[in-house]
Amino acid sequence: MPYCSNCGNKVLDTDKFCNNCGAQVRPVNPPPSMRNTPPPPPPTSTPNRNPPPPPPPSTMNRTPPPPPAYAQPQSYGETIVTTVSNFQKPKSFGRFDAYIILATAQNLLLIQLTNDMVNRSIKEAQEKAKAEGKGFWGQWGAQLGTSFDYAAKYAGWTKEQVLAEIPDAQIIPNQTVSKIELTSSVNSADYGKAVQRNDYKLKIYTAGGKLELESGTLDTKIKVFHSLFPGRFQTNVHF
Missing domain, CATH: 2.30.29 (PH-domain like)
Incomplete structure (x- = not known):
């Protein structure tokens, strides 16, 4: 749809004068603000210089450590009865x-x-x-x-x-x-x-x-x- 070259109002293809300002209609491109300008690409994030931590080691098929050996408690402070x-x-x-x-x-x-x-x-x-x-x-x-x-x-x-x-x-x-x-x-x-x-x-x-x-x-x-x-x-x- 054409626009008025004077005020930018929309006009019909058959209009010879602008219904808004009365100026003679001359086909012009739509104003920049009305163009279907594609949105800018999203900003690219700065790559993280530190690599991600390695995944924890798998615990599957791992033999659990043996329990600590029992130590006989030492007797301290045995009172003479x-x-x-x-x-x-x-x-x-x-x-x-x-x-x-x-x-x-x-x-x-x-x-x-x-x-x-x-x-x-x-x-x-x-x-x-x-x-x-x-x-x-x-x-x-x-x-x-x-x-x-x-x-x-x-x-x-x-x-x-x-x-x-x-x-x-x-x-x-x-x-x-x-x-x-x-x-x-x-x-x-x-x-x-x-x-x-x-x-x-x-x-x-x-x-x-x-x-x-x-x-x-x-x-x-x-x-x-x-x-x-x-x-x-x-x-x-x-x-």
Whole structure:
């Protein structure tokens, strides 16, 4: 359809004058704004200089890694639950070695006493009694208590603390103990006396052999072995 060359209004092919401005119609091309100009192409995006990350590796047909090996937890802070004094291991010519037994829920600690250990413990007991304001008899009683029940000083300690002080203590895992026997018998040398003395023998059976100790005075704290070794602690002693 032609347009008016003067005002750009649409006119018919048969019109000689513009119906809008009255100018003579001359065929002209449509104004640029009305042309069917194709839209410009969309802007091209700037290519990404960084290549896309590679796809994750396929997990199909992949053997899962084996589970971590189980590690037996180490036991730390095993508390001494009972202490037993006054046991001996006989030697030749009537001599003997003195022993104490400390027990945790997992282990027995067998400790041979030396003169230095006993003397040091007696001195510590004396100094402690003196610091508490006790007189001569109080200090003497503290020394006797340490002499008769040396193991009591370790009550409440941990196994690690004991080993730090006595590195050569023998450790017997409770799970390796098959049986413990404590027997009492009247000393044959005391027959006919008004007061008879009992002798006590302790036998500890383990996978590595048998340990035998004896005593002339029983430390009754050993009765805790009933709960530490249920069914494995056998005795004829009535606590």
